[in-house]
Amino acid sequence: MQPRDDNMALNYISFEDIQKVLNFKNLIPCMESALAKFSNKTAVQPVRAVARIKDKNGFLAAMPAVSPEDGAIATKVLTFFPENKNCPTHHAIIIVFNPETGIPEVLMDGDVITTMRTAAVSAVATKYLCTPHPRILAILGAGVQGESHYHALTSTFEFTQVRIWSRTTENSRKLAEKVGAITCQTAEEAVCDADVIVTATSAQTPILKSNWVKPGVHINAVGACCPDWQEIEPELMRSSVVYTDSREAALRESGDVVISQAAIFAELGEVVIGQKEAQRTKTTIFKSLGMAIEDVLSARLVCDLLAKADDQVKVPVQDRTQS
Numbered sequence: 001m002q003p004r005d006d007n008m009a010l011n012y013i014s015f016e017d018i019q020k021v022l023n024f025k026n027l028i029p030c031m032e033s034a035l036a037k038f039s040n041k042t043a044v045q046p047v048r049a050v051a052r053i054k055d056k057n058g059f060l061a062a063m064p065a066v067s068p069e070d071g072a073i074a075t076k077v078l079t080f081f082p083e084n085k086n087c088p089t090h091h092a093i094i095i096v097f098n099p100e101t102g103i104p105e106v107l108m109d110g111d112v113i114t115t116m117r118t119a120a121v122s123a124v125a126t127k128y129l130c131t132p133h134p135r136i137l138a139i140l141g142a143g144v145q146g147e148s149h150y151h152a153l154t155s156t157f158e159f160t161q162v163r164i165w166s167r168t169t170e171n172s173r174k175l176a177e178k179v180g181a182i183t184c185q186t187a188e189e190a191v192c193d194a195d196v197i198v199t200a201t202s203a204q205t206p207i208l209k210s211n212w213v214k215p216g217v218h219i220n221a222v223g224a225c226c227p228d229w230q231e232i233e234p235e236l237m238r239s240s241v242v243y244t245d246s247r248e249a250a251l252r253e254s255g256d257v258v259i260s261q262a263a264i265f266a267e268l269g270e271v272v273i274g275q276k277e278a279q280r281t282k283t284t285i286f287k288s289l290g291m292a293i294e295d296v297l298s299a300r301l302v303c304d305l306l307a308k309a310d311d312q313v314k315v316p317v318q319d320r321t322q323s
């Protein structure tokens with residue numbers, strides 16, 4: 001067997017390079033298309049492989065996906081260590097392969113994409129499932145996703161008020177001051193009368209109760225990605241119209257779905273392709289777990305944007321074994 005020659009060395013795309021080109025304006029339509037391709041089955045994506053790390057209360061996950069029509073073959077590898085104190089709780093890399101040869105070509109940071117694509121997907125869910133002209137947004141959780149959801153949702157809707165609650169008030173105050181939102185002392189106070197709610201915490205037991213929310217609210221439930229973790233009170237799950245990114249993944253990974261035994265009405269992608277109804281006037285929950293196809297098509301978008309913006313960053317799409 002021969003060693004890889006220099007011509008086949010991996011290109012690296014950094015956190016900073018990705019931040020330069022990715023924004024919610026280009027990412028949200030890309031995520032809408034990813035959801036559609038997943039649900040109409042033009043993309044191939046198994047449920048991720050998760051190895052739980054018991055002593056850290058976290059996991060290591062491998063998230064491969066392929067979209068033949070985009071020439072996109074890639075996998076994200078992610079760790080989630082929710083008890084980390086002085087560094088982020090999620091870390092990820094993405095490996096992009098040549099669609100003709102399968103040669104690994106690009107290694108890229110996966111943190112920016114994880115952060116932004118999750119909120120972009122929630123923006124798509126909100127666009128389809130919330131009542132027209134939502135006024136009040138409530139965000140529960142003031143971490144990385146809380147902040148990213150603030151930006152994605154306020155770039156898409158004109159809210160008159162954004163409220164933030166976090167278990168640690170100092171954190172919600174910091175984020176609220178940074179973005180110009182209101183800090184709430186309790187989750188109940190934050191969600192009262194809200195039109196759109198985001199739950200983006202590492203809670204393992206419900207933080208959002210049924211009798212706090214107004215009928216017709218749309219909820220993006222982003223945390224609780226393990227089958228024994230919950231963010232939403234089971235009664236609220238059962239009394240709402242529940243949408244998921246992947247039905248199969250939700251039945252395996254979502255404690256909110258598994259424990260409550262709430263019925264899943266549709267995948268969000270099925271709504272995007274017009275196969276299932278968007279029940280906007282009812283209380284709706286989008287149970288997000290995160291899908292590899294979102295990462296893979298975000299990575300494809302970043303490669304295309306960088307190739308356009310700067311030919312110093314070489315983003316190969318050709319079969320380099322021929323050169």
Ligand SMILES: NC(=O)C1=CN([C@@H]2O[C@H](COP(=O)(O)OP(=O)(O)OC[C@H]3O[C@@H](n4cnc5c(N)ncnc54)[C@H](O)[C@@H]3O)[C@@H](O)[C@H]2O)C=CC1
Binds near residue numbers: 143145171204222290
């Ligand atoms: N659906 C998806 O695609 C994705 C979901 N996630 C999930 O979203 C959640 C938030 O992620 P990040 O913002 O990146 O994490 P983070 O670590 O930056 O923030 C976590 C937030 O949850 C709060 N929190 C932790 N334990 C809590 C508890 N017991 N009760 C109430 N609040 C609690 C923290 O104070 C903090 O505000 C996590 O569960 C994460 O796994 C993250 C990325 C993608």
Ligand SMILES: O=C([O-])C1=[NH+]CCC1
Binds near residue numbers: 078114225289291
């Ligand atoms: O899809 C994703 O990247 C994640 N889902 C839950 C934790 C991270």
